[in-house]
Amino acid sequence: MFxxxxxxxxxxxxxxxxxxxxxxxxxxxxxSSYEGYISKELGFVINVVSVGTIKEGVIIPGDGAxxxxxxxxxxxxxxxxxxLVYGKIRDITDFGAFVxxxxxxxxxxxxxxxxxxxxxxxxxxxxxxxxGQSLRVGDRCKARIIAVSYKxxxxxxxxxxxxxEGLGKLDWLEKAQEIAKPVKEG
Numbered sequence: 001m002f003x004x005x006x007x008x009x010x011x012x013x014x015x016x017x018x019x020x021x022x023x024x025x026x027x028x029x030x031x032s033s034y035e036g037y038i039s040k041e042l043g044f045v046i047n048v049v050s051v052g053t054i055k056e057g058v059i060i061p062g063d064g065a066x067x068x069x070x071x072x073x074x075x076x077x078x079x080x081x082x083x084l085v086y087g088k089i090r091d092i093t094d095f096g097a098f099v100x101x102x103x104x105x106x107x108x109x110x111x112x113x114x115x116x117x118x119x120x121x122x123x124x125x126x127x128x129x130x131x132g133q134s135l136r137v138g139d140r141c142k143a144r145i146i147a148v149s150y151k152x153x154x155x156x157x158x159x160x161x162x163x164x165e166g167l168g169k170l171d172w173l174e175k176a177q178e179i180a181k182p183v184k185e186g
Contacts, residue, residue: 001083004049005042005074013057013066026070027051034074040150043078044104077104079158083145084167087160089137092124097135099143099160106158108143115163133172140170 011033017025030048037045050073057066079085087099087106096109110118113135116128126135135141144167147159162168 001078001080002046003043003076003078005076006052006071007042007074008069008071010067011070013068015064015066018066022054022057022068023051026054026068030070030072038150038153038156040153042074043076044156045074045076046103047075049073049075077102079104079106079145079148081145081148084142085145085160086140086142086170089135089139089141092120092126092135092137094120097126099141101143101158101160104158106143106145106160108160108162112146112159112161112163114168133169135169142167142170142173 011026011029013022013025013029017028020028027048030051034045034048052071052073054071055069057068059066085101085106087101089097090100090105091098094110096107097113099106099108110120110126113126114128114131114133116131116133118126118128120126124137128134141162143160143162144164145158146161147157149157149159151157166173
């Protein structure tokens, strides 16, 4: 789920930026500190949306930088269990598919890719034995988040499934909808 979060922090502005306007210097340092930041509390920080109140700065002896207590808005993505997500398959390996779900990557284990016996081919395709359905790099799909782990903050894990009804490759879902449409009698 995407959130717009208000945060208050002390932002360090190095002496080389003292000639720049206070708001521009604080914003530049906010972007370098927060964009791409990952935490269990905030999730994935996508962007610094706006800078609000900036209080008077304090210079710390020995450091020389100015520290400004600042209130600002962040756009974050915090994956939640059972959340439905749309994505595009970025890579396929012998153990599953990696799906880009909008700046963040999730993984669909091969056993969660479809309700069928699935095999992997060297040309990076997951193929269902009975259904003949296949997943390839670039396919768009709909999945559900079934696991989120921040154990390694530099590489958080998001587990996805496409085995439940209404999930899977978007082409499969469109075909299933067309088959389910009632036939008009004329």
